[in-house]
Amino acid sequence: MNKQLSKKQRFNYFLINLISFASIFLVLGLIVFQLVQTSIYQTVDHDLQRLAGDQKFLEHQLIQTERSQGNSLQVGKFDTPPPNNFQQQVILWSKDGDILNEAELGSRFYDFQNLKLSTDNLRKISNIQTKDSNDRSLQFRSITLSIKNQNQVAYIQLLVNTDPIKGTVERFKQILIVCMIIFGLLSIALSYFLSKWFMKPILISWKKQQEFVENASHELRTPLTIIQAKLEKLFTKPNHTILEESETIALSLDEVQRLSQLTSDLLLLARSDSNSLTLEKEPVKVNSFLNTLLLPYQDLATAEEKEFVIDLGEEQQIIFDKKRIHQLLIILLDNALKYTAPGEKITVFSSIKNGEWQIKISDTGIGIAEEKKKAVFERFYRGEESRNRKTGGYGIGLAIAKWIVDEHQGKIELTDTDPKGTTVALRFPVK
Known part of the structure; x- marks a missing residue:
């Protein structure tokens, strides 16, 4: 992946993350602000609804107004009015829209002298705004009720001053905006970090793909070059018989076999990457399967003057992909034989216990350095610097395993x- 494409992709990730975080913070901020504002005003609205439904309170307001206007009535228990709440006010209106309880309002009457009666939304809470005598804006939550059977009072309006609430809401809004700005800056930093973090596996994957293509090209080119050279050599000696050129033909066929095996392995790895391979599991008798596989290797080891020991547990039947496990053991046995010298020992152990099928293939060969044990499972990795095919192989066997x-x-x-050598331990769950 070239640098320009990498930067463009990273910028796209950065932009997507930034927009996502910004949207989340914005929506969250709006929801929190709306919930706080609603919850604050709910208390005021509850008080207004309570007062609007309190008949005794409303009657007291009417009686107080009538007394102040000289219409004396027997008030009884309402002789002593309840304490006045500075934030709560009651205005009594005539049909013509005149304020009738000017005396009860006292100095606050001047705050409402510019207020006009509105009967459009009776018994519904609404926001109203007016200006006091000093031309300062005042905010109220209000509910207006229609009064029947009264000589002068036609409407009663209950008001609660919301200036302190509005101030609180404004301060909360400012704090919320500051917090959103801070979190916005944090989201920019986090988006930058995430874009870099998201690009990391892509770059690693791209690098592995490049290495895979380069190594595959190298491995394919070598046998093809050998085959081409040998065939061209045959053309230089058209009169030679097959017997005379049998060595050249045999070497070419050997390279063709290597090329065919390498192609199959590369195809297997490519299909495994795309998850297009599926296992074909079936019940298999373990010891019979292993004996069929191991006995030819035991004969081969004997021919190479190597000791080959088979140690199998009790015969049991488990479910696995017979073809793939066969391929796995072939890879490991080939490596064991390849790196074991004449006179040395190879041991294959198998047992089923504690819900696991355990296989161990041990040899007393050259062993693997500790720092290379994880790397050997990487594709095209070979511990030998010489890259000798007779010992090093293609470096993809253990990746397939x-x-x-x-x-x-x-x-x-x-x-x-x-005292020396390598042991490969396999453990499979028995289901």
């Missing part, structure tokens, strides 16, 4: 054999 183990939900581990 790791994939087969993972597909069976198993584990593979490399340890040292005492």
Whole structure:
């Protein structure tokens, strides 16, 4: 991936993250502000609804007004008015829109002298705004009620001053805006970090893909070059018989076989990356399966003057993909034979216990350095710098082995054999 494309992709990730975070913070801020504002005004509205439904309170206001106008009535228990709440006010209106309880309002009457009666939304709470004698704006929550059977009073209006609430809401809004700005700056930093973090696996994947293509090209080119050279050599000697050129033909066929195997392995890895391969699991008798696989290797080891020991537990039947496990063990046995010298020992152990099928393939060969044990499962990795095909192979066998183990939900581990060599331990869950 070139730098320009990488920067463009990273900028796109940054922009997407920034927009996402900004949208979340904005929506969250609006929701919080709306909830706080609503909850604050709910208390005021509740008080207004309570007063509007309190008949005794309303009657007292009417009686007080009538007394102040000289219409003396027997008030009884309302002789002593309830304490006045400075934030709550009551205005009594005539049909013509005149304020009738000017005496009860006292100095606050001048705050309402510019107020006009509105009968459009009776018994509904609304916001009203007026100006006091000093031309300052005043905010109220108000509810207006229609009064019947009264000589002068036609409407009664209950008001609650909301200036302190408005101030609180404004301060909360300012704090919320400051917090959103701070979190917005944090979201920019976080978006930058996430864009870099999101690009990391993409770049790693791209790098692995490049390495895969380069290594695959190298591995494919070498046998093709050898085959081409050998065939061109045959054209220089048209009179030679097949017997005379049998060595050249045999070498070409050997390279063709190597090329065919490499192509199959590359195709397997490519299909495993795309998750297009599925396991074909079936019940298999473990010991019969292993004996069929191991006995030819035991004969081969004997021919190479190597000791080959088979240690199998009791015969049991478990379910796995016979073809893939066969391929897995072939890869491990080939490596064990390849890196074991004549006179040395290879041991294959198998047992089923504690709900696991355990397989160990141990050899007393050259072993693997500790720092290379994890790297050997990477594609095209070869511990030998010489990249000798007779010993190093193509470097994709153990990558395929790791994939087969993972597909069976198993584990593979490399340890040292005492006194030297390598032990490959496999563990598969028995279901």
